[in-house]
Amino acid sequence: MVGVNKFTQQEEVNPPVFRIDDSIRVQQTQKLNDLKNERDNSAVKTALQNLSVAAKGPENLMPYILAAVEAYATLGEIADELRLVFGEY
Numbered sequence: 001m002v003g004v005n006k007f008t009q010q011e012e013v014n015p016p017v018f019r020i021d022d023s024i025r026v027q028q029t030q031k032l033n034d035l036k037n038e039r040d041n042s043a044v045k046t047a048l049q050n051l052s053v054a055a056k057g058p059e060n061l062m063p064y065i066l067a068a069v070e071a072y073a074t075l076g077e078i079a080d081e082l083r084l085v086f087g088e089y
Contacts, residue, residue: 032074039072047071048081055085 047068054064061082068078 035072035074043071044068044073044077048073048077051078052081052085055082 047064047070051061051064051068054061065078068081
């Protein structure tokens with residue numbers, strides 16, 4: 001074996017742990033709640049239902065995903081609809 005022990009370190013290295021300020025979570029949650037309150041929820045519901053129906057057939061899903069995004073559906077909502085049809089692997 002070549003080079004197995006050539007670059008060993010004598011001391012243990014502990015890199016600093018990256019911590020995210022909890023205020024960011026609070027801000028993002030508030031922005032998400034504001035979005036859900038300001039959007040047309042009936043348009044979102046319709047777009048997600050259309051996506052679900054299309055996912056059960058042979059159609060290209062990209063136009064349905066784009067329609068849901070344009071209606072301000074969240075990534076989680078879109079993924080949830082697709083999980084209901086395709087399951088989770």
